[in-house]
Amino acid sequence: MIKDKSNYSILIIEDNPGDLFIFQEYLRDQILNPTIVSAHSFEEASKILKDDTQKFDIVFLDLSLPDKKGATLIHEILKIGKKVPIVVLTGYSDIQFSIESLHLGVSDYLIKDELTALALYKSLRYNIERGKYLVQLEQSEKRYIDLFHLSPQPMWIYDIDTLKFLDVNDAATKHYGYSYEEFLDMTILEIRPKEEIPTLNKVLQSMPLNHSGKIKGFYKHQKKDGTVIEVEITSNLVSRVGKTVRIILANDVTDxxxxxxxxxxxxxxxxxxxxxxxxxxxxxxxxxxxxxxxxxxxxxxxxxxxxxxxxxxxxxxxxxxxxxxxxxxxxxxxxxxxxxxxxxxxxxx
Amino acid sequence: MTLEILLVDDDPVGQYLHNNILTKCDFPKQLLFENGALALDYILEKKDEDILFLIFLDINMPVMNGWELLDALHKMSITAIYKVVILTSSIDSSDRGKADDYPQVFKFVEKPLSVTCIDAIKENTDLASYF
Structure with missing residues (x-):
């Protein structure tokens, strides 16, 4: 049989020496030369995980260790786990909890009594790959959030029903003088000079509520210190967590x-x-x-x-x-x- | 029909100059008016006396300027009895364009008035018979 030649680095957290032995054997059955590190308690595991010199591809975790158990154990391991996929090892008696543990952030669960070398190997491959995708997804999401937050031009998102600010970027807080928290407590009416509000209300009423709701125009805004500025607004409707909101890009064209x-x-x-x-x-x-x-x-x-x-x-x-x-x-x-x-x-x- | 020359200009120097050069060029006696309103009154008074009025008209004048006089004359439908030479110190092309809107204006002259220019005026088909 041809064994997997990849250099997997695996941490097994298991207090039962018999089980540990079986897991190691199963892994070596499918993988040519795995690096297997084992821990017998939470304390030992946390020392290993906190050690930055060792990077793991996957962690197998027994849910009942002598010094920690269940949900608390999962939370603690996730906290120090550096996003390494965690696969929970469980017996029949704990199966319900194991299913629920997926909600807590665990990648997968395996039932010890049914474990075969092949099933263990398949779970290892699957969860390592899935972990990589998750990291990529997170990075891509972060890149988009950065586009918003690190944009050199003021941007914000507001609720088209309540007109409340839902998010503002750093450039907006810097330019308008309100803090992030102050912004979130305000509506878009509050950054205009009073005499502009009737005009704004008219514009808001005539705004298209569909996805082609792209708008460009010139408006007067007011900073926290009272300075009135002329802004060129570009805005669009976006879906955000199941709600349609409007994203605004404000370009100060006063000068x-x-x-x-x-x-x-x-x-x-x-x-x-x-x-x-x-x-x-x-x-x-x-x-x-x-x-x-x-x-x-x-x-x-x-x-x-x-x-x-x-x-x-x-x-x-x-x-x-x-x-x-x-x-x-x-x-x-x-x-x-x-x-x-x-x-x-x-x-x- | 007799020819009468009206010089409408508020500037005494302008009046002197035009009077001087026109007389030199054998034009009949000229009547001098300081603004459009005075010229208009005179024309109205004599409009039925079989006279052809040749008006040398300045644009910028107090009381009634050149354009206002042209508008007033235009409204009266007496186009047969007057002809206009605009005499202005302006070299603004928009004034020249505006003058084209008045059919009775047959010449637009930038001051000062020259002998060559007067010769051209004399050759105008409606006027040639008087000289």
Missing amino acids: RVQYIKAIIDQNEKLKEIAWVQSHVVRAPLARLMGLVKILDGGNDVPEKDKNFIYKELLNSADELDDIIRDISDKASKIEINNTDYDFGDITGR
């Missing part, structure tokens, strides 16, 4: 909005300057050009006209000077470049 306002403002001022250039500046200039042209006509300009022309040439020149000073004054009031807006390089230059 960006202010920047755009500043640009619009600047644009207005530039338009005004352009208007002044084409209308106001042009008026005295046109006068100057016309007057000079008349003087250019030579001697046929009457003397009294000449006086008028010289006076008006000077007036027009003065007017032009005033206008240009005024424009320069307006241009210096365009303050956009005096404020720092940190968006990185948005000009592409």
